Amino acid sequence: MRVNVEMIYHLDVETRILDERADPQGDLLLTNSQVAVEAVRGGGVFEPYQAEVARGYDSWLRAPDYAWLSFTAWPRSAMVNRQILPDPKTWPTRFEDFASPELRGKASTSTVNEETMVSQVSALRAVKGDEWTWRLIDRLLANGLRIYPSNKHTRDALIPEGNAVAMVNSSNFHVFLMEGNPVGEAWLDQERGGIGTNIEAHVVAVIKGAKHPQAARDFIDWLLSPDIQTLLARMFGETPVNAKAVHGMVKPLSDIRRTDVSLAKITALRDSTRAYLSTKGFAAPERD
Known part of the structure; x- marks a missing residue:
């Protein structure tokens, strides 16, 4: 399958997703804020996906309905x-x-x-x-x-x-x-x-009405796998959300006192x- 990737300004994410909900132009959204996607989740723009790894998340790492999932944490x-x-x-x-x-x-x-x-x-x-x-x-x-x-x-x-x-x-x-x-x-x-x-996160979500929803879900499973989580930690210092990843010098989430607010x-x-x-x-x- 040929994959096209379009980069958009992070503060334009919400408007873009809402504007395209009648005719989605993408299958998958990856962005750098939980808040940005949570702000538009009620608009029904995402297709929930309970990835196996995400079922073991603490609740703050995902949407309540699994409409979006964190794929690395940002403490x-x-x-x-x-x-x-x-x-x-x-x-x-x-x-x-x-x-x-x-x-x-x-x-x-x-x-x-x-x-x-x-x-x-x-x-x-x-x-x-x-x-x-x-x-x-x-x-x-x-x-x-x-x-x-x-x-x-x-x-x-x-x-x-x-x-x-x-x-x-x-x-x-x-x-x-x-x-x-x-x-x-x-x-x-x-x-x-x-x-x-405070701990924010990079997040991923399947767009509702995606033309290739299964491919989008497969990508999420790959992104959350121990090998890719380990790679993101080693190359970019990102904090894994999969506890099975090798963290190296990156502090595990379990060792960080997070500000306790929803x-x-x-x-x-x-x-x-x-x-x-x-x-x-x-x-x-x-x-x-």
Whole structure:
């Protein structure tokens, strides 16, 4: 079978799927956010598929009806510049530490162009409330938080621009490390009773009305297989969702304290989080 792959801008995913639901132009959707697909799931645009591996998922890794499935997880972590912070004892242990005097003008993150940034803040709102969360944002900004257009820009600026820490997805750290950069990874809010870190995911879904639904399901089974999950971890630092995969240096999901909030709540807060952060200097860059 000949396969055609079309890449679309990640923030256009929802509109594209909804616009084409009467005449689907694809069989399968792969994208980089649970929230994006959950936001349109109610429109009946996906064909649920209970893949064997997904039947063993924790509930947050899939849609309640299996309309979409995570195929790698995206935990948030702090990437540390070892040239500036060589001693792990000085690394941040909480997201709040980004507002500490030691990291004044040396901490960084992305704009709301990244769904993972929006979801992280939405999760904090759900767990700690708006007053606490918006006060933290103000403290971060007052401490000279550096804001970059994307996770990639945030990652790439860490060493040349002398930043000490960057809030990124764990895979960003692993890719940067594999390129030979002097970086470490700090896991935040992992103490007993701590907030934990938000975990987003790459997701896959069969499009309702697909012309080749069985081929789409076969691809999902292949994507979730131990060998491919191992490959994604080794080559791209992605966190496997199949526990049988070889994780290597990638921290297993079972070892990460996740922020305990439902995806439904995060999705409900998404638009207002993006809107508020955009007024605070986190607005996404203009698109060409």
